[in-house]
Structures are given as C-alpha cells and as structure tokens.
Amino acid sequence: MGKILFVSNRLEKIQQYAGIFGKKPYEFFTASDENSALETVDINNPDIIIFDSDFNNLKHLLKNLKSMTTSTSFILLVKDEKIEYDITKYINVFLTDEMSETLISSIISANLKTKHSLEQLSDTNKNLADSLYRLNVLYSTSSQFAGSLDKEKLVDYMIEGLDKSLSFDLTCTLAFCTEKEPVLLLNSLYEISDELLSALKLRTVLNYKSLFEDKNPPFEIDIDTLKVVKTVKYPANRFTFTLFQYDNMFAPISLGDNFFGCIEIFKETPFTSDDATCFQTIAQQVSLPLKSATLYQEIKETNLKLEKLERLKSEFISIVSHELRTPLTAIKNSLDILSGGKCGEINDSGQKFLSMAQRNVQRLAGIINDLLDLSKIEAGKMDYHFANMDIHSVIDYVKSSLSVVAKEKGLNLISEETPDLPEIYADSQRLEQVLTNLVSNAIKFTPEGKTIIIRSHLADASQLNAPDCFKNDINKLSGKYIVVCVEDQGIGIAEKDLLRAFDKFAQIENSLSRKVGGSGLGLPIAKQLLQAHNGAIWCDSELNKGSRFYFAIPVSTVGAEAEKILF
Ligand code: ADP
Secondary structure (H helix, E strand, O other), rough: OOEEEEOOHHHHHHHHHOOOOOOOOOEEEEEHHHHHHHHHHHHOOOEEEEEEOOOOOOOHHHHHHHHHHHHOOOEEOOOOOOOOOHHHOOOOOOEEOOHHHHHHHHHHHHHHHHHHHHHHHHHHHHHHHHHHHHHHHHHHHHHEEEEEEEOHHHHHHHHHHHHHHHOOOOEEEOOOOOOOOEEEEEEEEEOHHHHHHHHHHHHHHHHHHHHHOOOOOOOOOOOOOOEEEEEEEEEEEOOOOHHHHHHEEEEEEOOEEEEEEEEEEEEEOOOOHHHHHHHHHHHHHHHHHHHHHHHHHHHHHHHHHHHHHHHHHHHEEEEHHHHHHHHHHHHHHHHHHHHOOOOOOOOOHHHHHHHHHHHOOOOHHHHHHHHHHHHHOOOOOOOOOOEEEOOOHHHHHHHHHHHHHHHOOOOOOOEEOOOOOOEEOOOOHHHHHHHHHHHHHHHOOOOOOOEEEEEEEEEEEEHHHOHHHHHHHOOOOOOOOEEEEOOOOOOOOOHHOOHHHHHOOOOOOOOHHHHOOOOOOOOHHHHHHHHHHEEEEEOOOOOHHHEEEEEEEEEEHHHHHHHHOOO
C-alpha cells in the first residue's frame, strides 16, 4: 500500500501513470498546478511524489514541498537529459519517458518498500531511545534510593522518578512515613478542587482497604482527618472529575512483609505495558531502601534511649554514692571512737566484731569511691593534674603502702626497676590509683608464700607485646613508653576471660574471686585513666600459674603533646 502523487502538465503522462498506479495497492493523486500539489500533500500526505521535469516553476514547488514533508520520496520523471543541477539535489530517484511500465512500477514499489523499512527503523530507534531514557531514569532513581535513609525523601525520589519516566498527570500516594499518621501526597499538573480532593481521598482509602481483603487494615484511616500535602505544577489550570476517565495504575508499597503505603497514578493518554513495568519496578525498588530507613530510624531511637538510660544510670550512681558516703563516714567515725575505748572498755569479742565492722566499712567506702570515680570519668568530669614526674616515686609509694597488707597475707612484695628511667607526663595520684589496684588484685588473687613483683622498663611502642585481644589498643601506640608490670603467682585468668576482666562490674567466675569480693570496677577505671594519659593497659595470664598486668605511659615529650590534646 502506498500513496502516490503525480505532478505534471502533460495529459498523456498523467493518463499513463494513472494506468499504472490508479489501482490497489496504490492510492493515486494528480496535480497539474502548484496550488493543487501543495493542497494534496497537505491533506493526503503521500509516500511518493513523482514530478514531471517539464512542470512549470518546478524548483520553486520542490523547495516548498521539501519544507512541508520530511519522509516523502521525491522522484523526477526526466523528459530529456537537460536537468537543472539545482533540481537534482531534491530528488531521490529518476524515471525517464522511455522506461517500460513494468520498470516504472518496480522502481516505485522498491522505493515504497525502502521508505516503509526506513519508517520502521525510525520507529524502532524511537522505541530504543525511549527505553534508554527510561533505563537512565531507573538508574538515577535507584542511585538516589541507595543514597538516602530518609523515608520522606525516598517517597519524593519515587514520585520524581515516576514523573520523569511516565509523565503522569496526577499521583495519589498514601505514605506512612510516621507509623501513626499517614499522609496523602498529591502531585498534580493542575489545581484540584475541594470536591475532587474529597473524591480522591475516598478513592485512596477504598484502594487501601481493598489491599487487605477480609483482614483488618494495619492502620486506621479517617477520611475527615487524613492529612493531605498537595504539589501542583501549573496552578492556573484546574482538574475536573474527568480525571477519573484518564488511564490509571495502582501499586502497593511494602516494606518486606510490612505495609508502607500505596500509589495511584493518572494519565490522559493510555499507559503502555512498558509503562506498567516501569511503574511496578519503581514502586518495588523503593521498598528495600524504605526498609533500611525504617531500621535505621529504629536503631537511632534505640540509641537515643540507651544514651538516656546511660546518663540516668550515671546520675543515679553519682547521687546514690554521695548519699551513701555521708552516713558511712559517720559510721566509720563512731566505730573508730568505740574501738579507741573512748566510750568505755571493750572486751575481746566486742573488739573482734568492731574490727570486722571497720573492715567492711572500709570495703564499702572503697566500692563507693570506685563508683564515684567511674561516673566522673564517664561524665568527663574527672580532674587530672598532669606534670612531669618520675615513675619510681609511684612504685615506691604503692609498694610501701601495700607491703604491710602483703606481709599479713604471707606474700613477698618486691620491685625490680630499671634505674634512671626518663620522666613521664602524668597525674601521679591517678597512676598510684592504677598501680594500687593492680597490686591489691595481685595480693587478693595470690596464695600465701608466693611473690609479687613490680617491674618497670623503657620500651618503644613497636616492641610491646600483648595477647591478641589487646592488639587493637597496643597498635594505637607510637613512640617511647615507660612500661610498668605487676607480676603475681596467683590463680591466673583463662585466655577467654582476659578482655572481660576490664569490663565494668566483671568478676571472673572462680571460687576465690567470689570469696575475696570486690566491685569489679578497678580495672575498668584503670583502663579509662590510662586512656586519659594516652597510654594503655593489658594483661597476660595463665590459669593457676599467675598473671602479669602491664600499663604503658608515654615518656615526657609525648606527654606534653597529650596536654595539648586534653586541654
Ligand atoms: P575487683 O578486683 O574489685 O573485683 P577489678 O576490676 O580490679 O575488680 O578486677 C576484675 C576481675 O578480674 C576480678 O574480680 C578478678 O576476677 C580478675 N582479676 C583481676 N586481677 C587479677 C589477678 N591478678 N589475678 C587473677 N584474677 C584477677
């Protein structure tokens, strides 16, 4: 099938060509002046126009027609060989007067076939370009999805992606960004009247309910209170109820097994099956990031709750400890007065009970002090007095203050120090606290007759060696350090429990640690104090053989830098 226009003033030629093409599968038109040629092209849009080279003012006609048609083939019927060069540039094929009718017919039919093939190719190209454009939209939409954990933004990206790929007239998106209050998002080309808005709300609610068949919908929606957010592109125009005659598509938006919302989209022209695939893809693609966003929000909320709980716990510990300290001081003073005999003679058994009470008061005071220290450190309120100092003085102080306790338990407490160690930049009172805790633990967990040694030496960070579980802490160190080690021959700690010993309130399960008791706060406090010194603490132990607890403090130059960081 093809439409052919024959433009000529020669009657015999018009008759000849009408004889060839004036029947099916052709539609044949003739024009013998410029106006009728232009009119026929305008009305019938022929596939091929055959021009007689004899035609009056042919060049002018060709020029006019070229601007009117893009895909029509121009064929020139040549009478003799005198053709103007200017004319040939408009022409695709030439015929001559001498050609047989069969040849003319086959040339025209070949030309029509080529033209149809070209049209098909151009359609395919257009479809390909459309698909490519859609793929690009899908790609950029999914990139936007991947980059956000904000539910509202994700819904916006979904609507934006649908607009770019489907050019809708209106979308109704019911979104549960916050679980309690759904929002109806209306993205529309034109303004929506109040009546239409009510109809759209009702339709969305019915759509929503239809998703759950006989079951109850997960959330209750009240049409009267449903919140609406409208975005109108061209508010000067207005949609009417004819909108409901538009083509439409509907899809639920899920979060895995849970429901998030639904979307309905309207367009004046019909949606194709490609449109439907694109719509479903985008509505499904948004589901995974929405799920991540929901989880992220839950984690954030849980974290906030945990932070609040942690703060409350610290405040509680701090308040309770303070409240306990005052009566405890009063009890201690009273016990001291009683045992000093200021209230009269106390017999032996009375003295025994008094000293038991004094020991326990002291122990309780130790636990309260630990609790207060820890809550101060965690609240960042611990006072430090950094200065250049000598580690020997710390070791001497702790050794002499604990040697009596060690002796009472039949233990030998000695020190093996490297002489003339460089100075460190530290708070001596806090280091005494750390070392006192380590030596007290060694005394607590070492049986009678054994030896406890306090050692000190200078080491480069690269030379420090610790069990794997402490490697992270050790690897952070660099430069020179004074390392202090408390070695005992006590009950030891199993390898699996080494790290846990530094957890708050941790007491490694064994009969002795239960018997001797303690707060389980000494080592975590020591760890935090050493962190404040830019140092580290770790231990190495063998069950039933003994333990070595180490701590490392940077030598003075590094310490001076630490001061800059801390203050
Ligand atoms: P506390 O000694 O007050 O319970 P710590 O935080 O100082 O608290 O110690 C935590 C736990 O680590 C102890 O209860 C004990 O189980 C274990 N531990 C600490 N030092 C030693 C040691 N030298 N030998 C064996 N176990 C130890």
